[in-house]
Amino acid sequence: MSEDRLSYYGRPIIKEPVWKPEIPLYFFAGGLAGASATLSLGARMTRNEPLARASLFAAAAAVSVSPPLLIKDLGRPARFYNMLRVFKVTSPMSVGTWIASAEGTSTGVAAACELFGVMPRLKLFAQTIAGLLGPAMATYTGALVAQSVVPVWHEARQDLPLTFAAGSAASAGGAAAILTPTAFAGPARRLAILGGLAELVTVEVMKKRLGNLVAEPYEQGEAAKYTKLSTAATLAGTALMARAGRRRVGAVAAGALLLAGALCERFAVYHAGKQSAADPHYTSIPQRERVR
Amino acid sequence: MKQGDGATTYGPEQQPRVGFFTDTSICIGCKACEVACKEWNLVPEDGLSWTGHSYDNTGELGADTWRHVAFIEQQPTHGDFRWLMSSDVCKHCTHAGCLDVCPTGAVMRTEFGTVVIQDDVCNGCGYCVTACPFGVISKREIGGDGGMHKCTLCYDRLQDGLEPACAKACPTDSIQFGPLDELIDRARERCEHLVESGVEDARLYLADENDGIGGAGAFFLLLDEPEVYGLPPDPVVPTKNLDTIWGAAAAAAGALAVGLIAAFIGGSD
Numbered sequence: 001m002s003e004d005r006l007s008y009y010g011r012p013i014i015k016e017p018v019w020k021p022e023i024p025l026y027f028f029a030g031g032l033a034g035a036s037a038t039l040s041l042g043a044r045m046t047r048n049e050p051l052a053r054a055s056l057f058a059a060a061a062a063v064s065v066s067p068p069l070l071i072k073d074l075g076r077p078a079r080f081y082n083m084l085r086v087f088k089v090t091s092p093m094s095v096g097t098w099i100a101s102a103e104g105t106s107t108g109v110a111a112a113c114e115l116f117g118v119m120p121r122l123k124l125f126a127q128t129i130a131g132l133l134g135p136a137m138a139t140y141t142g143a144l145v146a147q148s149v150v151p152v153w154h155e156a157r158q159d160l161p162l163t164f165a166a167g168s169a170a171s172a173g174g175a176a177a178i179l180t181p182t183a184f185a186g187p188a189r190r191l192a193i194l195g196g197l198a199e200l201v202t203v204e205v206m207k208k209r210l211g212n213l214v215a216e217p218y219e220q221g222e223a224a225k226y227t228k229l230s231t232a233a234t235l236a237g238t239a240l241m242a243r244a245g246r247r248r249v250g251a252v253a254a255g256a257l258l259l260a261g262a263l264c265e266r267f268a269v270y271h272a273g274k275q276s277a278a279d280p281h282y283t284s285i286p287q288r289e290r291v292r
Numbered sequence: 293m294k295q296g297d298g299a300t301t302y303g304p305e306q307q308p309r310v311g312f313f314t315d316t317s318i319c320i321g322c323k324a325c326e327v328a329c330k331e332w333n334l335v336p337e338d339g340l341s342w343t344g345h346s347y348d349n350t351g352e353l354g355a356d357t358w359r360h361v362a363f364i365e366q367q368p369t370h371g372d373f374r375w376l377m378s379s380d381v382c383k384h385c386t387h388a389g390c391l392d393v394c395p396t397g398a399v400m401r402t403e404f405g406t407v408v409i410q411d412d413v414c415n416g417c418g419y420c421v422t423a424c425p426f427g428v429i430s431k432r433e434i435g436g437d438g439g440m441h442k443c444t445l446c447y448d449r450l451q452d453g454l455e456p457a458c459a460k461a462c463p464t465d466s467i468q469f470g471p472l473d474e475l476i477d478r479a480r481e482r483c484e485h486l487v488e489s490g491v492e493d494a495r496l497y498l499a500d501e502n503d504g505i506g507g508a509g510a511f512f513l514l515l516d517e518p519e520v521y522g523l524p525p526d527p528v529v530p531t532k533n534l535d536t537i538w539g540a541a542a543a544a545a546g547a548l549a550v551g552l553i554a555a556f557i558g559g560s561d
Binding site for chain 2 (some may be wrong): 006007008009011012013014015017018019035038039042043046048051073074075076077079080082083085086088089090091092093094097134135136138139140142143145146147148149150153154157158159160161162164165168169173183184186187188190191194195198273277280283284287288290291
């Protein structure tokens with residue numbers, strides 16, 4: 001037995017995250033909501049009403065499933081409001097609770113005004129807040145997982161927020177391309193292609209910078225499965241959006257592929273974290289090298 | 293003001309920082325600490341199975357195991373068989389990841405400088421579990437509890453001027469409780485004595501306030517590398533990189549905003 005392979009009966013040193021699949025689902029929904037809200041604001045400012053409407057409704061749909069997902073994952077769901085009594089910058093979850101609450105409320109108000117065609121000034125005000133908070137909503141979740149002792153997450157702290165931002169752009173572009181008449185969906189298509197390409201690149205950069213050992217979970221088990229699915233779907237979606245995005249069928253298929261790719265990417269990160277925590281060597285070997 | 297002092301929070305109620313010095317060189321593996329802890333703190337049963345790992349049938353620290361005795365059997369190629377035993381516990385870190393990331397304020401620093409989860413506040417989000425470099429905390433599933441639990445360093449006993457149950461029950465004084473400064477002095481002396489007597493592997497673990505967690509409220513004298521006991525060799529609190537993390541998130545948000553603006557160049561179609 002070589003010295004750097006020491007462990008206590010192969011048992012993990014750190015605990016596996018207790019989060020259930022609701023959490024990666026939320027990462028996806030939150031990213032979609034945030035980027036869609038900003039896309040909608042941009043469309044409104046450029047007087048592209050069909051795109052503004054479609055992406056606002058996409059944002060509202062994504063933001064409305066977020067609280068149930070987050071609350072359901074709590075060990076004591078009835079006490080979710082305890083997070084709303086505290087604000088801590090040392091806790092991305094605390095900061096994120098406030099970002100998500102503000103984003104959810106403003107998007108909800110704007111979408112309701114849009115749906116019923118009432119209170120245009122309130123709508124614009126709410127939509128502006130939602131649009132400005134959108135990028136924060138889409139990226140804080142990357143900071144949330146990075147702020148942990150899980151090696152595959154913490155060592156990717158420079159990359160995870162950008163990876164999540166790229167996935168959010170791809171999914172918001174994809175969703176809007178599905179929901180908007182093609183003549184008005186130009187910005188959505190470009191966002192989808194930009195996001196898809198960025199997602200493919202940032203994921204590779206992240207794995208490269210993690211190094212062979214720490215990035216290993218992405219090559220194994222569930223994480224590998226979702227990584228492959230994500231890469232394939234994102235690659236196909238991006239290419240299809242570029243080639244056939246101006247046709248209805250092409251836009252719908254490409255949008256769906258990009259949404260699936262972004263969703264699988266969050267699941268890849270989630271499973272990689274679990275696998276990274278389960279093996280003591282991902283924790284001990286880099287630390288041992290540090291103290292040598 | 294050094295973090296972990298708590299003097300700013302507690303004012304005149306502030307007490308000297310206390311902790312554990314666990315001297316594993318005199319641990320006999322009796323598990324009296326595990327039993328005393330469970331009885332005093334009403335910690336539920338943590339599984340009645342055999343692990344096959346020497347005399348360790350507890351496995352690891354967690355919501356239902358606040359003291360854990362590790363058993364390591366070593367048969368080197370040269371030399372005598374050696375049986376290592378060590379009672380592990382929450383480290384009550386100076387810079388505590390669990391406390392930093394808790395979004396409800398359930399995890400708090402007490403007037404004794406220890407770290408406690410307030411069970412009536414915890415909503416079971418589990419963020420503390422991923423922020424602990426030692427894998428001390430987990431979710432209690434028994435009876436649908438759903439909350440996160442760990443060693444309180446017997447906060448209730450401390451408030452009544454008593455030592456924690458595990459230290460009280462330890463028959464060899466392998467677990468020593470007291471003001472942290474005194475314990476560290478005593479531990480250094482003990483370690484030097486052991487090394488001078490020929491136990492060259494003896495070393496202190498987490499007794500250095502310049503380490504990645506700012507030193508611990510529970511530190512150890514070990515006879516082998518920390519990994520052998522299931523402990524991380526160089527634990528770092530994740531909040532140490534807080535600036536980098538928020539910086540990366542801000543940069544990513546900015547990049548996303550730029551990308552969104554760029555998408556509008558070229559018109560609606």
